[in-house]
Amino acid sequence: MPQTPLLSVVVAVYNGELFLAKFFACLEAQAIEGMEVIMVNDGSTDGSMAIIDAWRDRFPGMLVIEQENQGVSVARNTGLAVATGQYLSFPDIDDDFKPGMYRRLLDLALASNLDVVTCNGNYVYENNRKPSRPIFPEDKLQSTGVMSGPAWLKKALDSRKFLHVTWLNLYRHDFIREHGFKFEPGLRHQDIPWTTEVLLAAQRVQYTNERFYDYYIHSASVSHKxxxxxxxxxxxxxxxxxxxxxxxxxxxxxxxxxxxxxxxxxxxxxxxxxxxxxxxxxxxxxxxxxxxxxxxxxxxxxxxxxxxxxxxxxxxxxxxxxxxxxxxxxx
The missing domain is CATH 1.20.1050 (Glutathione S-transferase Yfyf (Class Pi); Chain A, domain 2)
Known part of the structure; x- marks a missing residue:
């Protein structure tokens, strides 16, 4: 009987040919044995599928799903529906995540049976037009022990520097499944209601201010047109x-x-x-x-x-x- 993967990485892809090779290199550098990689090609019209195919051999058992373009929420839901891992992640393909990110977060999650584990990251600007800076300023949000989701949400929102994002987090799959959480189809910034409800329902959450993720602000991003x-x-x-x-x-x-x-x-x-x-x-x-x-x-x-x-x-x-x-x- 196949062993349950520790982690399912659910990836929405839409016209990502500029970013996919770097993304797969970041994923490979995580060195998580038996990691389940689920690529959902959301109707790409560029060379994304060719790049995904070229990397299949490097990720045994990679699951690739192709669907008509329906947006990132539906793509994530498609991947979520077939994921089998103990924990889930939802990285964006145009960002960088550092070696050791998923291992560190999994270690925290497994040690304390966390529903949600989250880390810090950096804003990184195209062509270094501004200096990079932490997403959560360390004077506003410092590493925590295990706390309830509502207590963490209060602390995070009270800082006035909280960013509602999925990609800094791992989620316990059974917790997500028990509550039937899904992403809202067709909604931009769907991470805002998702994160709010997930944290209100979570019983065990932990935050580390280690910066593992670089969020790129670049001209190709839809949100910066x-x-x-x-x-x-x-x-x-x-x-x-x-x-x-x-x-x-x-x-x-x-x-x-x-x-x-x-x-x-x-x-x-x-x-x-x-x-x-x-x-x-x-x-x-x-x-x-x-x-x-x-x-x-x-x-x-x-x-x-x-x-x-x-x-x-x-x-x-x-x-x-x-x-x-x-x-x-x-x-």
Missing amino acids: PDTDDTLIRSARHYIKILEMLEAINQRYPEQVKNIPACNWQIAKEGLGILHTFNNMKDPQKKKMIVKEFFDRGIWRLIWKNARGFRLRWRLGRRYLKLKKATRVPG
């Missing part, structure tokens, strides 16, 4: 959906959330981001349309309800009249 009114509208709709999901999550975990005021704060904070998106729009008619949708879906009420403290409400209140004015544009 110049915006148009249409891309701003799409972004606003993604964040509106995220706020609705965060509110539903808060209602599913009332006992945990009542001790974490930052669960309300993050709804208000992401809401301010939506208002900033509206400010950057040029076409008054398009702006009127999306602002009306924002009010009609009850998002203003949701943000206001979750804004705690005078300063946050003052910042929102200043924008309210401008928003209402935008909905009165003729036409």
Whole structure:
């Protein structure tokens, strides 16, 4: 009977030919015996499949799944559905992760039967146009012992420097399976609701501030292209959906959330981001349309309800009249 792999690495691939060779080299350098590698080719139209095929021999039992392009969430869910490992990881193909990352995280996870184990990383800028810096500043978040997921989420959100990402973490597969957690299809920044709910449900979490992962900020990234009114509208709709999901999550975990005021704060904070998106729009008619949708879906009420403290409400209140004015544009 085949032994259960310690780790399943679930990888979404879409037009990744520029990054895949480096990604596979990072994966090989982890030197985890019996690691299960699941590559989900999400409708790539470039040479990604040829590169994946060229590396198959280096990863015995690599599972390659091809599907029509449906986005990173569906690709991750596809891989998650067939994964058999004790722990799961979801790295991005255009980043670097250091030798020893997965071994170190697995050692922590196995020693304490963790639901989630997480580490630190670096922001690294293309062509070194800015100095690299830690994702979580070490004066704000230091290594922890084993703690509950809600306690870690509170600590992390209270730092105001927390980044909702999957790729710094390993997840205990049975924990993910028991709760039926999946990524939200078609949603950009789906890591925000995923991470929030996973941590609210987790009982055993540990963080090490060792920096194992380089997150590259580069011009080929979708999230760093110049915006148009249409891309701003799409972004606003993604964040509106995220706020609705965060509110539903808060209602599913009332006992945990009542001790974490930052669960309300993050709804208000992401809401301010939506208002900033509206400010950057040029076409008054398009702006009127999306602002009306924002009010009609009850998002203003949701943000206001979750804004705690005078300063946050003052910042929102200043924008309210401008928003209402935008909905009165003729036409």
